[in-house]
Amino acid sequence: MKQHFLSAPKVIFNRRQLLAGSAAVAALVAMPGPLSASDAYRFRNGAFDVTVLSDGEMIVPGSFIAQDAPPSQLKEALSDPEATNPMVHLKTNIPLIRHGSDLILVDVGAGSKFQPTEGLLLSALRASGIDRSSITKVIITHAHPDHLWGMLDSDQRLNFPNASYYVGASEWTFWTAPDVASRLPQDFRSVVAETQQNLSAIKERMTLVKPGDDIVSGMRVIETPGHTPGHFSLELDGGDGLIITADAVSHGVISFKYPTWHNGFDFDSGVAIRTRKALLDRISKEKTKLLVYHLPYPGVGYAEVDAGAFRYLAAG
């Protein structure tokens, strides 16, 4: 199998290296998501029925998502004062949303070519009794591997053959540019070919969206750039309101308590930090419910102001 991985210093995304590791690593690889229908977290928000599925988890060094963190504060944030470079387990929470006759997925997970602890979405759908051909809409928040590479099966066919696809206009422009590799940090360039292949596979079925657009009635695209140039989030009407974000925040302590720490996955750190602070400021003031891709399953909760920054309060 063709392997793709990001290889930033001290970051191991290589399947072979992970699989060649210790028994502890083998145990991590075996980590299941909530794979039965009764385990899946569900809630209703206005006209939307939301079920949170899991694609598994992505394992990265904490120092990579908090690059300028003082080591002692990072250890405390990761609740592991003994470790020199603790790994963080970023869950991958994928909302499956029923709205009228639509069945909508927000992102499609990593598929089989990224980390071996990911790629569980199709299993999770099956366990929930959902036929993948019944998905009517797929929304791609941004084109990073852990959100996009689950698009195709091993024969390069669409995993969701009957869906319409929604991609941010500026995200599409960025990733499909012939010179995109030269605009990315060296360590991210290996993902370009696979990413472009996934995007080109949906070209005929895709609607480009921009901030303010409705995908269905009551579900709006909101601008949250920085993580990638066109990274967007979704705002859903009903209840307390609901904001679904992929990677504007990515860790339950680091992103909330230290929103100005530089995340190595953010393309434009300054813009990403402004986005993160503005989003947390807004949802803490408005008490809006939040659903986040990489927080501990199911990633549903609230933010509140705490000591000049924020604190995450899990609801699920």
Ligand SMILES: [Zn+2]
């Ligand atoms: Zn991500």
